[in-house]
Amino acid sequence: MATDILTDEHRATIDAVIEDKGAEPASLIEVLHGVQERIGYLPQEVQEYIADRLGLPAGVVESVVSFYHFFTTVPRGRHQIKVCQGTACYVRGGKRVLETVAKHCQCAVGGTSPDRRFSVDVVRCLGACGLAPVMTIDGDVYERVKTTRVPEILSRYE
Ligand code: FES
Numbered sequence: 001m002a003t004d005i006l007t008d009e010h011r012a013t014i015d016a017v018i019e020d021k022g023a024e025p026a027s028l029i030e031v032l033h034g035v036q037e038r039i040g041y042l043p044q045e046v047q048e049y050i051a052d053r054l055g056l057p058a059g060v061v062e063s064v065v066s067f068y069h070f071f072t073t074v075p076r077g078r079h080q081i082k083v084c085q086g087t088a089c090y091v092r093g094g095k096r097v098l099e100t101v102a103k104h105c106q107c108a109v110g111g112t113s114p115d116r117r118f119s120v121d122v123v124r125c126l127g128a129c130g131l132a133p134v135m136t137i138d139g140d141v142y143e144r145v146k147t148t149r150v151p152e153i154l155s156r157y158e
Contacts (some may be wrong), residue, residue: 006045013038014046018053025056028064032071041072077112077119079157081105083135086125093147094133098122100147101135104154117157 017034021027031050036042042065051061065071083089083098098109098120105113105120112119118137128134131143135153142153 005043006049010039010046011049014049014053018050023053023055025054028054028056028061029068032061032065036071041075043073047073074112075116077105077116079118079137081118081120081135081137081154082123082126083120084124084126084128084133085122086129086132088125088129089133092132093145096147097133097135097145097150100150101154104150118154 014031014035017031017038018027021030021034028050031054032042035046035050039046044062047061047065048058050056051058054061065073081101083094083101085094085098089097102109102111102120105111105118107113107118107120109120109122123136126134126136126141128141128143133145135142135145137153137157142149145153
């Protein structure tokens with residue numbers, strides 16, 4: 001099962017996570033979390049290797065990965081953009097901010113820009129409704145975002 005995606009380094013990483021979490025079917029979710037944290041995503045080859053190591057059918061692992069929204073099978077960007085689409089943000093222009101961000105990143109919501117610089121996601125409320133519309137990039141919070149500011153904000157991230 002040697003592929004470009006499942007490198008020896010990835011195998012070693014997965015083995016270390018499994019050693020830590022336990023090589024048994026009940027550890028699946030924790031193992032998936034640990035592997036995604038280290039490798040960044042869970043492509044099919046990685047899922048198959050995990051299934052093999054935990055003694056599970058590959059289809060079970062695939063179902064779990066597709067069921068939980070926090071697992072991803074595509075590589076994530078270097079920076080995570082989250083645009084709030086909670087009610088306050090939505091009615092104050094959050095939708096247009098999201099559209100502008102997605103356009104600049106050339107990807108859909110939940111996707112990653114072709115240059116792997118950004119991943120774009122939505123959140124339902126960041127708890128700063130009075131400052132709507134709000135978006136975050138990694139740990140940075142941007143308030144009262146205007147669509148015209150989006151290119152300048154994104155340019156701060158390499
Ligand atoms: S709705 Fe966006 S911060 Fe609350």
